[in-house]
Amino acid sequence: MIKIDSLCKNYGSFVALNHLNLSIAKGEFFGFVGPNGAGKTTTMRILSGLLRADGGEAFVDGIDVRKNSSQVKSKIGYMPDFFGVYDNLKAIEYMEFYASIYGITGNSARKLCMELMDLVNLAEKAEFYVDNLSRGMKQRLCLARSLVHNPEILILDEPASGLDPRARFEMKEVLGNLHEMGKTIIISSHILPELAQMCTTIGIIDHGSMVMKGSVEEIVSHLNSSNPLAIKVLDRKEEAVRILKENPLVRNISLEEKEIIVGFEGKEEEEAGLLASLVAQEIPVAAFNRQSGNLETVFMKVTGQKEVLEG
Amino acid sequence: MKRKWKINPIYGKELKVNVRTFKFALYVTIYNLILVGIALFSFEILFNVAWNNVVKYSSATAIYAILVAVEIAMIIFIVPANTAGCIAGEREKQTLEILLTTVMTPWQIILGKLQSSISMIMLLVLSSLPVISIVFTIGGIGLMDLLQFVIVVLVTAIYVGSMGVLASCLFRRTVQSTVLSYGFIVVACLVTVLIPIVAYTLSNMYYYNVMMAQGTAPNVGWSALPMLLNPVVTVVSMIFTQYAGIDIIQEALEEMGGMSFVGEHWFYISLAVQLGVSALLLWIAQKMLNPLRKIRYKNKKKRKKKSK
Known part of the structure; x- marks a missing residue:
């Protein structure tokens, strides 16, 4: 049209x-x-x-x-x-x-x-x-x-x-x-x-x-595929971080109160591999997921703008 | 196939909006009151025996000349003020863009605006015809003369109206376009008269005082040609022909030494020239209004910058 x-x-x-x-x-x-x-x-x-x-x-x-x-x-x-x-x-x-x-x-x-x-x-x-x-x-x-x-x-x-x-x-x-x-x-x-x-x-x-x-x-x-992974472990946080650092696809790690935020650039299979490596070491993983975005976060990411949007 | 005649939508809308306002009724009343006042005053001066001792019926047509002059002067002052805001006003109200996204062409928009301004003036003039007809009570002015007057009014309204429309397309603000349209009026009504006066005076000074020559000074009749653009000169030519039976423009041209054909047909040629210039001004105005026109001067500037 x-x-x-x-x-x-x-x-x-x-x-x-x-x-x-x-x-x-x-x-x-x-x-x-x-x-x-x-x-x-x-x-x-x-x-x-x-x-x-x-x-x-x-x-x-x-x-x-x-x-x-x-x-x-x-x-x-x-x-x-x-x-x-x-x-x-x-x-x-x-x-x-x-x-x-x-x-x-x-x-x-x-x-x-x-x-x-x-x-x-x-x-x-x-x-x-x-x-x-x-x-x-x-x-x-x-x-x-x-x-x-x-x-x-x-x-x-x-x-x-x-x-x-x-x-x-x-x-x-x-x-x-x-x-x-x-x-x-x-x-x-x-x-x-x-x-x-x-x-x-x-x-x-x-x-x-x-x-x-x-x-x-x-x-x-x-754009979600480039979003960080949010991993919630119930115990042994330091050991989990050490295991995560060994993975070559992990770019950065930051610790929050309840979650480990992992910059990870990989496909779903590789995400599954990362989860498996944690489970293999008997780390109590309670949650493992990609942080999701909405249109607004996508817009900010794509345009690189920092202006506050209304709505 | 029978084609249905359709009114220009802008003309229809403006007519409806303008005519139903109290302001318009007030305009018509004041306009006619002024004319009636002038007519009665002139009538009193001419026919009051106590003032003049003698009643000269031959000078009765002077009332007609005065009324025509007043009407034309009013048109020359009112129409530009009306038309100068026609496009600039739409811009200010932010309605022009919407109009331009419709199927209306810039020509239709401009003609609709001009039509509405002129029709308002024609309504004023037609409403004043009974006042002008006061001269029929004495005689000396015929129906054909009155018809000629209406034609002159129409052409003058189109002419000065198209100046206002062009000014309105050139500027974004109504104030600026009003100033420019009165600038056009000054050029048309004053500058065009000054040109032959200056040319005639200078040629005579040079011929008789500098060259010390004798006989007839050189022909500078060509310098009167810009006066064809002057609506006041056209009206003066008409009034003198109707009122006194002499064409003072023709006589003036003969004095300046030539242009006999133009002098003989001054009235009709000037009307044709003014209509032609109106068409040209409106053509430029519609070009200016077209949002898809090429803006050449910008490109020239760019090229200059690049070459530097």
């Missing part, structure tokens, strides 16, 4: 996209993750026809975004990370205005707009002036606006930013419904646990390049 090939974009001397490659299949719910300035918004803006790439190609449903941007725009619903308000316009009028852009007018426009507002749980606010809606409602209205021409792809740039937990939950529910309706969704966010719950695929971008891409489980398990 979306194919990005060696996409480049510079802002002066700052490299925003550095030969970015990405492909997203139809019906995917793709989470775009990366630190600030990594190139998420730039990629989304290029796909939406708001920015010209300096190099490389981007295709939406086989259509070149640079050469046929008007065709691409009819397939895309874009929601930026801000919400622009027209003064003196009611929510339903705001929707009807965007419907008229796509040639939908009159009663059919009113019916469609009410359906979409119902989808985002805003039907009862139709006659309210947009200016008087809460931020969460505005965000949902903006989402409904991006659906007015029934696009196949939704590009959402941090749709839940600045929302309270309840509004975030409502937004998540609406997005889940849209995914069930078969829409291909690309979403960028800093709220990683939410992305992990919603997305079928995650792409981690850093310094304008795709660092890692796959399902949440794939990414976490891939």
Whole structure:
């Protein structure tokens, strides 16, 4: 559905996209993750026809975004990370205005707009002036606006930013419904646990390049293999450490109150061998497992950032 | 196949939003009150026997000239203020990006904005036609003259409106674009008049005072060509032709020594030139608005840096 090939974009001397490659299949719910300035918004803006790439190609449903941007725009619903308000316009009028852009007018426009507002749980606010809606409602209205021409792809740039937990939950529910309706969704966010719950695929971008891409489980398990082993022994801790040090795959050992944390780079068979060597010396091993990570720890590890993430 | 005519969505939206505001009703009222005040005052001056002793019916059409001048002056001042914020305002409200991700082309966005500004002005002008029609009670001005006036208003509104639209595309802030659009107005209304005056004065000074020559000074009629861009000159040409039956522009050109064809058809040529310039300004504006345009000057800078 979306194919990005060696996409480049510079802002002066700052490299925003550095030969970015990405492909997203139809019906995917793709989470775009990366630190600030990594190139998420730039990629989304290029796909939406708001920015010209300096190099490389981007295709939406086989259509070149640079050469046929008007065709691409009819397939895309874009929601930026801000919400622009027209003064003196009611929510339903705001929707009807965007419907008229796509040639939908009159009663059919009113019916469609009410359906979409119902989808985002805003039907009862139709006659309210947009200016008087809460931020969460505005965000949902903006989402409904991006659906007015029934696009196949939704590009959402941090749709839940600045929302309270309840509004975030409502937004998540609406997005889940849209995914069930078969829409291909690309979403960028800093709220990683939410992305992990919603997305079928995650792409981690850093310094304008795709660092890692796959399902949440794939990414976490891939990085888990480099996570340390946590071994809990009931007695004879010093002897256990001595045995562990004899293993050439052990890189480092640190002692915690109840566990021995072992930096170990080996496959599952080699892990089993290490456990066997402890058991052979009759060390009372109570627990032996890899420390597991979540998307957040993976993100920190991959991007090498130390910034505190919200969520 | 019958093609359904569709209103520009931006035009439709702006018209709906603007017309239902109290501000617009206030504008129409104040605008017409000013015109009515001027018309009644002029009427009083011209026809009050106690003041003039004689009533000169031939000078009654002066009311028309005054009203037309006031209307055009108002348009020249109001339209740029309206259009200067049309794109910059969308940028400030952060709605422009959303518009640009829809299927609307930059041309459609710009034309919708211009249309809405012009239609508001045309509403003002049409609402004032009964006031201008006061001259029909005396005679001297016909319906065709009034039609000509409406055409001039329309062209002037498009012309100064397109200056405002271009200024709005060039700057991110409404204040900056408003200043620039009034800068365009100053160039069009003042600088273009100064050019032939300076050229004529200098050529006469050089010819008669420096060269000590006699006879006719050299032809500097070409220097009047920039005045084709001046909407005030067009209106003056129209008023004098309608009111006094003389074309002062033609006479001025003859004095400067040439351009007889342009002088004879000054009114129509100037309207055509102003419409042409409007089209050019709007074309540049839509290019500026296109987010996928090539920014050549940046590349030039890069090349310069690389060569260093």
